[in-house]
Amino acid sequence: MGIAFKPYPFVAERHAAQLPACHEGIDARRHRVAIVGGGPVGLAVALGLANQGIASVLLEADDSVCYGSRAICISRRSLEIIERLGALEGFLRVGLPWTGGRSFYRDDEVLHFTMPQDENQKLPPMVNLAQYHIEQFLLDAAKQRADLIEIRWQTKVAEVIEQPDGVRLKLGTPLGDYALDADWVVACDGGRSTVREALGLSLKGTSYEGRYVIVDIALDSDRPTERLAYFDPASNPGSTVLVHKQPDNVWRIDYQLRDGEDAETAVKPENVIPRVQSLLDMMGERGEWAPIWITVYKANALTLERYRHGRVLFCGDAAHLVPIFGVRGANSGIDDADNLAWKLAFVMRGLASDTLLDSYSDERVFATHENLRYGTKSTEFMAPPSFAFELMRKAVLTLAVEHPALRSLINPRQTSAIEYSASPLNAASDTFQAGPAPGAVLAECPLTLAGRRGDARGGHLTDLVTPRFTAFCFVDGGEPDPSLVTLEQRLRQAGLPFDLVVLDKQQPESHERRGGADPTGRLFAMYGARAGTVYLVRPDGHVLGRWHDACATDLEAALTHALQARIPSDLQEHA
Amino acid sequence: MITDSERDTVYTNLCHTMTRIGETQAPLFLARFALLAIEAIGDAAVAERLIAEARRALPETPPADAGEPAGR
Numbered sequence: 239m240g241i242a243f244k245p246y247p248f249v250a251e252r253h254a255a256q257l258p259a260c261h262e263g264i265d266a267r268r269h270r271v272a273i274v275g276g277g278p279v280g281l282a283v284a285l286g287l288a289n290q291g292i293a294s295v296l297l298e299a300d301d302s303v304c305y306g307s308r309a310i311c312i313s314r315r316s317l318e319i320i321e322r323l324g325a326l327e328g329f330l331r332v333g334l335p336w337t338g339g340r341s342f343y344r345d346d347e348v349l350h351f352t353m354p355q356d357e358n359q360k361l362p363p364m365v366n367l368a369q370y371h372i373e374q375f376l377l378d379a380a381k382q383r384a385d386l387i388e389i390r391w392q393t394k395v396a397e398v399i400e401q402p403d404g405v406r407l408k409l410g411t412p413l414g415d416y417a418l419d420a421d422w423v424v425a426c427d428g429g430r431s432t433v434r435e436a437l438g439l440s441l442k443g444t445s446y447e448g449r450y451v452i453v454d455i456a457l458d459s460d461r462p463t464e465r466l467a468y469f470d471p472a473s474n475p476g477s478t479v480l481v482h483k484q485p486d487n488v489w490r491i492d493y494q495l496r497d498g499e500d501a502e503t504a505v506k507p508e509n510v511i512p513r514v515q516s517l518l519d520m521m522g523e524r525g526e527w528a529p530i531w532i533t534v535y536k537a538n539a540l541t542l543e544r545y546r547h548g549r550v551l552f553c554g555d556a557a558h559l560v561p562i563f564g565v566r567g568a569n570s571g572i573d574d575a576d577n578l579a580w581k582l583a584f585v586m587r588g589l590a591s592d593t594l595l596d597s598y599s600d601e602r603v604f605a606t607h608e609n610l611r612y613g614t615k616s617t618e619f620m621a622p623p624s625f626a627f628e629l630m631r632k633a634v635l636t637l638a639v640e641h642p643a644l645r646s647l648i649n650p651r652q653t654s655a656i657e658y659s660a661s662p663l664n665a666a667s668d669t670f671q672a673g674p675a676p677g678a679v680l681a682e683c684p685l686t687l688a689g690r691r692g693d694a695r696g697g698h699l700t701d702l703v704t705p706r707f708t709a710f711c712f713v714d715g716g717e718p719d720p721s722l723v724t725l726e727q728r729l730r731q732a733g734l735p736f737d738l739v740v741l742d743k744q745q746p747e748s749h750e751r752r753g754g755a756d757p758t759g760r761l762f763a764m765y766g767a768r769a770g771t772v773y774l775v776r777p778d779g780h781v782l783g784r785w786h787d788a789c790a791t792d793l794e795a796a797l798t799h800a801l802q803a804r805i806p807s808d809l810q811e812h813a
Numbered sequence: 814m815i816t817d818s819e820r821d822t823v824y825t826n827l828c829h830t831m832t833r834i835g836e837t838q839a840p841l842f843l844a845r846f847a848l849l850a851i852e853a854i855g856d857a858a859v860a861e862r863l864i865a866e867a868r869r870a871l872p873e874t875p876p877a878d879a880g881e882p883a884g885r
Contacts, residue, residue: 633841
């Protein structure tokens with residue numbers, strides 16, 4: 239055809255298959271957790287478990303990180319999680335940060351939106367990078383935890399056999415087949431999940447008819463990173479086109495197919511090239527370019543009813559498919575992983591009742607419904623499912639320039655952190671004038687981090703979140719309530735990962751414990767806090783409860799309620 | 814409140830305007846008018862009630878191209 243494709247500016251390392259020592263065709267070693275799928279979600283689960291000291295074996299069907307155009311936008315909430323997983327550096331080094339975008343109708347700019355970004359933030363609201371980067375950085379972090387994460391490449395699941403105390407997976411590799419027993423299985427094997435199929439489960443919801451062609455191209459351009467949306471552009475009349483900049487001069491272009499257009503014909507390079515060329519002409523991009531990747535996409539809004547099925551837990555696309563508009567795919571999967579990892583670890587270590595895992599399903603099914611609610615609105619605007627949606631969209635687009643109030647209807651409603659406001663885990667709490675309520679994630683705020691030797695440096699509140707329960711104790715030049723210090727000792731004796739962190743209104747001379755100072759009072763105001771206030775935060779950064787004049791019994795009741803497990807009342811029991 | 818005479822005038826203007834725009838573009842005109850009217854009303858409950866009243870007695874035709882529920 240004479241059309242030269244370029245490769246992605248990324249060479250994936252290939253990994254050999256391997257067979258474990260087997261006894262009668264079964265892996266001689268029983269595994270605590272088997273994770274199926276080595277994409278972003280599976281890797282995030284493995285890293286989250288490793289943070290809790292839990293070993294896992296990760297089974298990946300392919301021999302390398304992914305190829306092609308998949309997830310490209312990582313949200314601030316995901317970056318916060320990735321920081322706790324120890325992989326943030328690469329994301330910030332390579333990813334392109336951005337804060338907003340523009341939408342055009344024909345020649346007019348009809349919307350200029352910005353995502354929440356202020357001087358309180360540590361991390362950008364969004365970074366763009368290719369999924370092979372996302373997977374590579376998480377894989378690099380996983381290799382640092384080789385003591386706890388074993389990766390088996392080119393290993394496909396053929397059969398899933400549920401057993402009373404675990405799960406047997408029948409596996410196929412180029413070197414031969416074997417079976418593997420695990421106490422728990424986490425299915426992160428994507429939209430066409432083998433595990434889901436093996437258990438006879440199916441996703442329910444809506445599939446949209448509107449189709450988009452996704453084209454990655456190589457193009458040298460110094461245009462800034464922002465989300466560009468063109469409705470009915472002169473270059474592609476009647477179509478909708480999205481443009482995203484990625485690292486290494488890769489540009490992602492999504493354009494909608496017209497009704498009745500044949501998808502197979504439409505993705506042929508000779509049909510794609512002219513459309514991309516006329517788009518670039520319209521944008522004023524004159525540089526040399528070449529296609530890298532072409533595929534077709536249809537929006538789905540589908541989910542399992544529950545994400546826990548006995549000892550099998552579903553995460554990411556294996557559990558739900560959300561439309562790409564609003565970038566909730568990989569981001570919601572990373573959130574799933576973060577929610578599950580600590581809960582599974584706590585249950586396995588006997589720190590929580592088995593029912594904690596049901597709350598994983600409750601919270602994340604709720605999150606999916608929230609994501610679908612927003613994602614569906616975005617999709618209905620980007621790919622109108624009926625003549626009426628199309629008519630009303632045109633009405634909005636033709637009025638938006640002169641009637642700014644209508645522009646909110648064009649806003650792509652980008653992903654934001656989900657608040658588990660009705661979570662069964664949330665603790666009975668006091669009324670606050672400000673700050674994140676139980677179920678919400680922490681609002682970011684700059685503060686001064688206190689070092690052990692009295693040295694101080696600028697930092698942020700989320701720097702103090704570790705994969706433990708953290709009690710943020712607001713004080714005014716003092717120590718936290720002694721009963722809280724006793725509680726901390728008791729919980730640690732019981733093996734429960736728990737930290738008291740002091741947030742002091744005054745700059746202390748030196749501090750015995752980890753904490754920060756808030757001399758400007760900004761944090762106190764933002765959290766509606768006064769001396770004696772405590773925010774108890776879960777290992778995934780969501781608030782569990784908050785109290786003014788908090789005492790140990792408040793926190794203990796909250797933990798007992800969330801974990802459905804009794805905390806030993808004295809040291810003797812676990813001494 | 815709008816007087817009978819004002820209502821007459823507005824009604825006639827609406828008809829003349831749509832006549833000039835033509836039948837094919839009339840739905841778009843009405844859609845734009847509806848969006849502006851919703852903003853002017855400034856009350857979601859009133860807007861919802863008006864939608865419900867306007868659709869009353871109008872038969873539904875089965876959606877040919879709406880997103881269909883799919884189990885997969």
